Amino acid sequence: MQQNQALQELLEALPADERLRGRTALITGSSSGIGEAIAKVLAASGAEVVVSGRNSDRAGAVADAIRAKGGTAHVVTATLDAEPSEIREFAARAEAALGGSIDILVNNAGVYPGGSTADVTDEEMQALWATNIRAPHVLVATLAPRMAERGHGSIVNIGSWMARVGVPYMALYPATKAAIEQLTRAWAAEYGPSGVHVNTVAPGATATPGNGAFVDVLAAMTKDTPAGAPVRPIDIAYAVRWLVSDEAAFVHGATFDIDGGIDATRMR
Template identity: 50%
Template sequence: MPARLAGKTALVTGATSNIGRAIAVAFAAEGAHVVVSGRDAERGAAVLDEIRSAGGRADFAPADLDGSARAGRELAAAAGGLLGGRIDILVNNAGIYPAASTLDTDEETFDRVYAVNVKAPFFLTAAVVPGMIAAGGGAIVNLGSWIARLGVPTGGLYSSSKGAVETLTRAWAAEFGPRGIRVNAISPGVVHTPAPAGQVLPGAFMMNGTPAGTVGPPGAVAHAAVYLACDEAAFVHGTVLDVDGGRVGVAVIAG
């Protein structure tokens, strides 16, 4: 079976750990030339080693996506240079998650969360889209969250920021779809890299009462990202794909 992303180029933000790393590795395994972006060069080098040792193509572009339009333009330019002047796929994955309650959230934290989780993907997308249009099209995959649609007692700030990302996904699908750019999102449940035996992963209890009954692996989200980025999803626009073990849509009632 031919690689589903052969000949494509991709920029993945927040790609030095967990979901972002899994997406970058999966894209490269499917034939894409990937730019791994993040703040930590050492962790970025580890991702490059993993991809290259498997025969894939990848480069690292350091970036602190602070929400400024300048940071978005600089990353788009750096990634474009590494990818031969063309970005076919953009994955807006980078984000931060403070778990504080509303009453414990100060204004500085509020502004930081919206800068990283909403402004950064907004301005990075704005910087990448013109090149996609000039090249005849592209695909954008945003990362939302299950708590954007299922309220929990803490994390209201984070969940509202991810709700904004999911709304932007639909708005961008309408804005850019007619110009050849498909925009979709993934809404993960609680996802972690595997933990040593006996170690309880943060947030694992949130998956109690779901069909999956446990946290998900980053690779599950990566598989969904590959699908949304490749030609198999050519007729998919503006959707939010739940990869959450059934958290939002299903309740398992114990007898």
């Protein structure tokens, strides 16, 4: 709770600048946590953003906060574990809200159920595949060719520090994040030559509403890392902002660990 309040104060105090002025951005899962911070940071730098999630009230509150600071935000709800046709229809609604074209796509929405491999339910398996892999794939398949036609665009996929380590009771979720890292490399090869940047940002253990019930676990996981504490969503957002800016003109297919050093220094 305290962490959430501290994050909201940081987001509230964001200085405005113009580095993304004139660009449009769709951030999935931006009604909460990391996605919310990304939407607010991109909007503070002048981007016109679509805030999205299943719950229109939560998304609406984020959009209202952006507008209150002088930014431009639209709410477009989505159910990303729905059929691909519905994801395409969501992309079209987001594109229409943003005046017909999307310059920046952040595939952030994700689910991360834990538990022993034997206990993973069929519903969890389906949600992990549909939300974490299929929806980003459908959105990239729909929007990247249009970015390529225009000769510019930026896509950031949100991965995870868990994609490259074995964590007990978390087998399938990190596998979806390893998949998104690999898709990033393939999409960079496919769309990069047409001016579309595709990269991954891999957060470490980050304090968000999604894992708000596990504050003690996050603290224990991160206390021996170089940062010594959970990542703040705003730190992920700063990395995304740089990646979608002109300053990252030579960055393609990369994975950036914004993880407090957990992956580099983890002992087991």
